[in-house]
Amino acid sequence: MATKTFSFTLSLNDLFGSKSPQTASKVSLFSVKCSAGNGERPWKNSDARLVLEDGSIWKAKSFGASGTQVGEVVFNTSLTGYQEILTDPSYAGQFVLMTNPHIGNTGINFDDEESAQCFLSGLVIRSLSISTSNWRCEKDLGDYLAERNVMGIYDVDTRAITRRLREDGSLIGVLSTDNSKTDEELLQMSKSWDIVGIDLISGVSCKSPFEWVDRTKDEWEFSSSEGPRDTFHVVAYDFGIKHNILRRLASYGCKITVVPSTWPASETLKLNPDGVLFSNGPGDPSAVPYAVETVKDIIGKVPVFGICMGHQLLGQALGGTTYKMKFGHHGGNHPVRNLRTGRVEISSQNHNYAVDPATLPEGVEVTHINLNDSSCAGLAFPARKIVSLQYHPEASPGPHDSDNGERLQTCSTVY
Numbered sequence: 001m002a003t004k005t006f007s008f009t010l011s012l013n014d015l016f017g018s019k020s021p022q023t024a025s026k027v028s029l030f031s032v033k034c035s036a037g038n039g040e041r042p043w044k045n046s047d048a049r050l051v052l053e054d055g056s057i058w059k060a061k062s063f064g065a066s067g068t069q070v071g072e073v074v075f076n077t078s079l080t081g082y083q084e085i086l087t088d089p090s091y092a093g094q095f096v097l098m099t100n101p102h103i104g105n106t107g108i109n110f111d112d113e114e115s116a117q118c119f120l121s122g123l124v125i126r127s128l129s130i131s132t133s134n135w136r137c138e139k140d141l142g143d144y145l146a147e148r149n150v151m152g153i154y155d156v157d158t159r160a161i162t163r164r165l166r167e168d169g170s171l172i173g174v175l176s177t178d179n180s181k182t183d184e185e186l187l188q189m190s191k192s193w194d195i196v197g198i199d200l201i202s203g204v205s206c207k208s209p210f211e212w213v214d215r216t217k218d219e220w221e222f223s224s225s226e227g228p229r230d231t232f233h234v235v236a237y238d239f240g241i242k243h244n245i246l247r248r249l250a251s252y253g254c255k256i257t258v259v260p261s262t263w264p265a266s267e268t269l270k271l272n273p274d275g276v277l278f279s280n281g282p283g284d285p286s287a288v289p290y291a292v293e294t295v296k297d298i299i300g301k302v303p304v305f306g307i308c309m310g311h312q313l314l315g316q317a318l319g320g321t322t323y324k325m326k327f328g329h330h331g332g333n334h335p336v337r338n339l340r341t342g343r344v345e346i347s348s349q350n351h352n353y354a355v356d357p358a359t360l361p362e363g364v365e366v367t368h369i370n371l372n373d374s375s376c377a378g379l380a381f382p383a384r385k386i387v388s389l390q391y392h393p394e395a396s397p398g399p400h401d402s403d404n405g406e407r408l409q410t411c412s413t414v415y
């Protein structure tokens with residue numbers, strides 16, 4: 001089918017006269033892609049379906065890539081940061097539904113990527129911004145998703161889907177723009193797929209070790225406690241690591257060697273690091289026993305720090321169990337209490353699994369809890385030089401309450 005793009009672009013000069021300080025900037029006021037010819041209407045009709053495993057069917061309009069894709073639907077309550085969310089490898093196998101209704105208005109830039117790829121199954125939003133306006137904007141969200149072969153849908157009742165997920169728990173869904181597939185076929189597809197028990201980290205991890213040197217750029221640096229370079233040598237296990245975790249470590253002065261998820265513990269120990277970081281990563285921590293074995297072989301020998309998946313793997317390596325939560329925590333507004341200090345941090349979170357603290361051995365301390373549901377949000381085991389967090393101290397996106405150098409100091413000096 002022929003497609004035409006109608007695009008109207010005005011400069012700020014046109015709008016505000018030549019006194020505007022940013023006369024070179026352009027604001028794309030209206031850009032709509034629609035079908036043309038044969039009396040077709042100049043707006044887009046619903047052309048996609050999201051079929052959930054509970055049998056509900058949600059009609060929507062597609063943007064980005066087309067096709068048919070299966071995944072677990074989770075909702076994210078962040079108000080900003082859709083680009084960081086799209087590039088967080090921990091969303092592999094999942095559709096991210098943004099509860100913020102208006103998405104796409106700041107476009108896409110080259111600086112906010114959390115990894116080199118988008119690993120998520122698709123994006124579900126209420127309203128797709130018809131214009132992009134930001135000084136860093138390089139392209140619009142739809143073009144970006146199409147380039148990266150990621151499906152997106154808009155004009156769907158995201159509040160209603162979120163309420164369903166809150167009541168019934170996470171659901172598997174199939175998103176399709178393919179009219180030749182019946183609703184029943186898509187429903188069967190959603191029922192015959194599961195995210196539990198699948199090793200998703202091997203698909204997102206790097207393939208060979210590399211050094212990471214980039215720090216947080218000066219204009220974004222908010223911490224005054226930046227250390228000198230190469231204070232600590234940290235080996236970071238890449239289970240799907242977000243770039244901002246590495247940037248924050250570099251900003252705090254660490255020399256960083258990133259290694260793949262299958263990198264042997266013995267090779268890591270040969271590097272004689274000051275500390276080992278077990279990163280965030282997608283999927284079920286029980287589906288990656290090889291990673292738990294690696295963690296077991298390292299703990300007690302050097303100080304270690306776990307973030308999210310890394311925290312869950314540490315919980316298992318200590319003999320504890322992890323469980324799947326009803327709908328998990330995804331967003332930049334989760335209150336966490338540090339039980340040592342009583343201080344509350346508003347944190348950035350993205351996880352569907354949690355460590356069951358009742359299953360952990362004596363001596364392991366729960367240091368943080370999520371105040372929404374009292375689930376375990378942080379652990380420490382001084383006897384074996386372990387600290388870990390279920391959430392994201394590097395944020396990206398999210399508030400910076402949890403970003404401080406104390407943990408590095410705790411990890412490396414006190415233990």
Ligand SMILES: NC(=O)CC[C@H](N)C(=O)O
Pocket residue numbers: 090279280281282283284285307308309310350351352353354
């Ligand atoms: N961000 C993460 O590391 C996610 C951890 C794990 N995959 C979960 O969903 O619980």
